[in-house]
Amino acid sequence: MSQPPAQVIGMGTVLDHVRTPQEVLRPHVVEFRNVTKTYNAGKADEFTAIRDVTFVVEDVVEKGEFICVLGPSGCGKSTILRSIAGLEPQHPATSGEVLVLGQPVVGPGSDRGMVFQDYTSFDHRTVLENVTFGLECLHMPRKPRDELGREWIHKMGLNVGTDAHKYPHELSGGMRQRVAIARTLILKPRIILMDEPFGALDPLTRLNMQDLLVKLWKEVQATVFFITHSIEEAVFLGDRVYLMSNSPGTILEELKIEPATSSANEMQRQPKFLEAVYYIRDKITKLESNQ
Amino acid sequence: MNSSFLDRLLRNWLTLRKPVSRLQAVGLGVACILLCLTGWWLITHGANESRLVGPLTLPSPAETFSKFSELWNDFALTRNVLVTLRRVSIGFALALMVGIPIGVTAGCFPRVHAFLSPLIMIGRNVPLAAVLPLMIFIFGAGEKNKVMFIFVASVAFVISDAARAIMDVSARYIDTAYTLGASRWQTISKVLVPLAAPTIFSACRQMFGLAFGYIMLAESIKIADEVGGLGYQIQIFQRRGFREHIYLIILVIPMVALVIDQVLAWIQRQLFPHMHGGDGMLRSLVRITLIPWESLKSLVFYRTPVSLSSAATEERLK
Ligand SMILES: Nc1ncnc2c1ncn2[C@@H]1O[C@H](COP(=O)(O)OP(=O)(O)OP(=O)(O)O)[C@@H](O)[C@H]1O
Ligand SMILES: [Mg+2]
Numbered sequence: 305m306s307q308p309p310a311q312v313i314g315m316g317t318v319l320d321h322v323r324t325p326q327e328v329l330r331p332h333v334v335e336f337r338n339v340t341k342t343y344n345a346g347k348a349d350e351f352t353a354i355r356d357v358t359f360v361v362e363d364v365v366e367k368g369e370f371i372c373v374l375g376p377s378g379c380g381k382s383t384i385l386r387s388i389a390g391l392e393p394q395h396p397a398t399s400g401e402v403l404v405l406g407q408p409v410v411g412p413g414s415d416r417g418m419v420f421q422d423y424t425s426f427d428h429r430t431v432l433e434n435v436t437f438g439l440e441c442l443h444m445p446r447k448p449r450d451e452l453g454r455e456w457i458h459k460m461g462l463n464v465g466t467d468a469h470k471y472p473h474e475l476s477g478g479m480r481q482r483v484a485i486a487r488t489l490i491l492k493p494r495i496i497l498m499d500e501p502f503g504a505l506d507p508l509t510r511l512n513m514q515d516l517l518v519k520l521w522k523e524v525q526a527t528v529f530f531i532t533h534s535i536e537e538a539v540f541l542g543d544r545v546y547l548m549s550n551s552p553g554t555i556l557e558e559l560k561i562e563p564a565t566s567s568a569n570e571m572q573r574q575p576k577f578l579e580a581v582y583y584i585r586d587k588i589t590k591l592e593s594n595q
Numbered sequence: 596m597n598s599s600f601l602d603r604l605l606r607n608w609l610t611l612r613k614p615v616s617r618l619q620a621v622g623l624g625v626a627c628i629l630l631c632l633t634g635w636w637l638i639t640h641g642a643n644e645s646r647l648v649g650p651l652t653l654p655s656p657a658e659t660f661s662k663f664s665e666l667w668n669d670f671a672l673t674r675n676v677l678v679t680l681r682r683v684s685i686g687f688a689l690a691l692m693v694g695i696p697i698g699v700t701a702g703c704f705p706r707v708h709a710f711l712s713p714l715i716m717i718g719r720n721v722p723l724a725a726v727l728p729l730m731i732f733i734f735g736a737g738e739k740n741k742v743m744f745i746f747v748a749s750v751a752f753v754i755s756d757a758a759r760a761i762m763d764v765s766a767r768y769i770d771t772a773y774t775l776g777a778s779r780w781q782t783i784s785k786v787l788v789p790l791a792a793p794t795i796f797s798a799c800r801q802m803f804g805l806a807f808g809y810i811m812l813a814e815s816i817k818i819a820d821e822v823g824g825l826g827y828q829i830q831i832f833q834r835r836g837f838r839e840h841i842y843l844i845i846l847v848i849p850m851v852a853l854v855i856d857q858v859l860a861w862i863q864r865q866l867f868p869h870m871h872g873g874d875g876m877l878r879s880l881v882r883i884t885l886i887p888w889e890s891l892k893s894l895v896f897y898r899t900p901v902s903l904s905s906a907a908t909e910e911r912l913k
Binding site: 427 | 792869
């Protein structure tokens with residue numbers, strides 16, 4: 305398979321077209337084949353959010369890829385993510401196929417963990433009970449379950465002694481997202497779907513969370529889909545960035561990004577990092593003005 | 596200096612929605628009671644002819660409270676309060692046992708809700724004055740008709756409130772539970788019901804107050820033998836012209852209601868610490884009693900999932 309001619313921009317390499325399932329030979333984790341989603345099909349307020357979306361994410365052995373999705377507001381990012389998760393009403397797609405590990409998605413499951421933008425901690429459960437929710441659903445016995453839960457609370461940078469028995473309303477926004485991430489990662493999903501998980505956090509907390517996420521992602525070896533509005537965040541975290549165009553949304557460009565070599569704060573000062581960021585920013589600005 | 600004190604006082608008292616200390620709240624309540632008693636005394640003091648309000652309309656406080664021992668001893672106040680409470684508790688407990696599972700089901704499955712909605716509609720709008728004679732026809736004299744009256748009067752409200760509470764739980768919690776691997780039943784039992792429970796509890800706490808009022812209606816109808824209960828007592832006092840006793844009962848009922856409401860509020864705090872800031876004693880108790888059941892399920896159902904076993908990680912690393 306010959307690689308298409310590509311354009312190198314700073315840390316990024318812009319592929320000349322978005323790869324299709326046919327041209328990637330390695331096993332596929334996620335593939336979209338001509339997926340279209342029309343909301344309220346057949347009614348007066350029918351609306352096509354994404355049209356003819358085709359892309360493929362390959363199974364990178366030993367680590368899994370970190371995919372970031374960027375695009376103007378309302379272009380269908382959440383629609384794509386929720387289709388992979390198998391959540392209604394985005395699932396099922398109006399036409400086309402959504403495949404995960406070669407199988408059509410039939411509904412939600414813990415093999416595709418999801419972290420949402422708004423706080424979805426279960427308010428009636430303590431931090432520990434939130435983190436171990438998925439294990440409880442598997443009927444894991446209480447003792448190993450709580451042990452594993454404490455381990456993950458610690459890994460997320462929360463204090464096992466003081467925070468484990470707090471209720472979500474006693475936590476800050478950043479702490480809640482840590483709980484949400486721990487609750488997902490503890491199940492070791494093959495695919496992690498994150499829909500603007502840091503959108504509501506202040507810039508500094510955000511940088512810390514990015515570093516933490518990179519560290520943990522290496523440990524769980526999953527394929528991550530990460531939606532964000534922050535281009536810096538996408539370039540820092542992503543192995544690959546998908547740029548989406550406006551409604552009906554479709555994937556416009558695929559970029560391959562060099563892996564980051566230092567912390568989020570330091571990376572963001574490097575010229576080649578900024579070059580990639582500016583390229584993407586210009587693209588998105590153009591997309592939004594064409595709207 | 597004087598004016599600054601006045602300023603402070605005014606600012607303190609007129610700040611919008613400023614929380615009051617517990618002591619002050621109780622003090623203000625007592626002040627209100629004293630004010631009412633004083634007013635009552637003022638309009639009823641003096642010789643019978645010189646009173647602002649005649650003794651036949653309103654007896655004086657002294658006259659009223661002097662009858663308390665008679666009400667307590669000769670008319671067995673405690674026993675009658677308990678009889679009334681027993682009826683309303685049984686009827687209401689029945690309504691909860693039937694109404695909450697149906698309501699939760701209706702809240703989870705819109706088709707069930709659509710199917711039941713005509714019945715709920717009728718139940719919520721049924722005229723109580725018509726239910727009472729019907730219950731007597733069906734269940735005869737005795738306790739049953741009163742218990743069933745409370746059941747019929749409240750069950751439709753319990754169902755619709757429970758359904759509403761479940762439907763009001765944001766869909767994102769369902770999405771979250773599903774992506775964490777919860778089954779439909781687990782989503783209902785571990786997410787929807789616990790999240791809706793505080794709302795259902797508050798609604799039922801209010802409804803119990805109403806039911807306590809309804810029961811007097813049912814008790815005021817004497818069919819065969821003596822029925823007892825506060826409503827029945829009021830009926831007797833009315834026939835005998837015992838104004839003082841009726842006024843006393845009117846004062847006793849809110850006190851009983853207050854005690855019950857405080858007990859329910861305590862339960863609420865212990866059951867839902869995340870909502871009402873209690874220390875969650877009852878919640879812990881519930882969880883502890885569930886442990887054996889949970890362990891049993893672990894024994895039967897738990898298989899280390901492939902993704903969590905260390906073998907799987909090694910497999911992927913090969
Ligand atoms: N349930 C729905 N019913 C009807 N239309 C919907 C629904 N969900 C999304 N849409 C529409 O589909 C389009 C894409 O929505 P989506 O949520 O996928 O966008 P997005 O890229 O995630 O936007 P944002 O960045 O603002 O989160 C939007 O224009 C939205 O109005
Ligand atoms: Mg979105």
